[in-house]
Amino acid sequence: MAKLEVITYGHPILREVAKPVGKVDERIHSIIRDMMDALLEEEGIGLAAPQVGISERIVLIDLSKSGQTTKMALLNPEIIFSSKDMVPYEEGCLSVPDVWGTVYRPSSVRVKAKTLTGKSILIEAEDILARVLQHEIDHLNGKLFIDYLSEEDKTKNAEKITALIEENRKKLGHVAL
Numbered sequence: 743m744a745k746l747e748v749i750t751y752g753h754p755i756l757r758e759v760a761k762p763v764g765k766v767d768e769r770i771h772s773i774i775r776d777m778m779d780a781l782l783e784e785e786g787i788g789l790a791a792p793q794v795g796i797s798e799r800i801v802l803i804d805l806s807k808s809g810q811t812t813k814m815a816l817l818n819p820e821i822i823f824s825s826k827d828m829v830p831y832e833e834g835c836l837s838v839p840d841v842w843g844t845v846y847r848p849s850s851v852r853v854k855a856k857t858l859t860g861k862s863i864l865i866e867a868e869d870i871l872a873r874v875l876q877h878e879i880d881h882l883n884g885k886l887f888i889d890y891l892s893e894e895d896k897t898k899n900a901e902k903i904t905a906l907i908e909e910n911r912k913k914l915g916h917v918a919l
């Protein structure tokens with residue numbers, strides 16, 4: 743089993759549009775098992791495959807850290823309805839460590855996805871589940887929560903963000919902001 747490392751802001755994969763998952767084979771199962779380990783270790787509530795360097799449309803959700811039992815692995819998740827009302831919430835991201843800021847998002851969404859058994863499902867989500875689904879699906883489209891921050895929150899976090907960019911520049915020689 744491969745240990746997956748969470749990549750951070752500045753890494754180009756985080757800005758790519760991830761590829762749809764085709765056949766659910768052993769390779770996909772193995773990616774999901776490794777992502778589960780990574781999510782557990784990082785103590786997050788959601789993880790998208792691009793965050794571990796895999797540009798494919800796979801999302802894991804585990805709300806146990808926020809006191810709920812919801813756990814799911816979703817393939818090719820897609821938001822097919824968003825409510826009109828926007829609600830604020832203080833977001834963070836495993837790929838942008840130590841950065842926090844207020845993001846306004848629709849309070850509820852309907853998400854279409856496939857499960858590991860290849861079944862199509864519809865999820866009616868509100869509150870924290872709606873929040874995390876939108877955040878993780880953004881990852882599949884190369885979007886990050888810091889894209890939505892107010893100028894004030896951007897300024898507040900500027901030093902940490904610059905440090906992440908510098909770290910990736912050293913590691914990779916190039917970055918994608």
Ligand SMILES: [Zn+2]
Pocket residue numbers: 834835836837877881
């Ligand atoms: Zn994230």
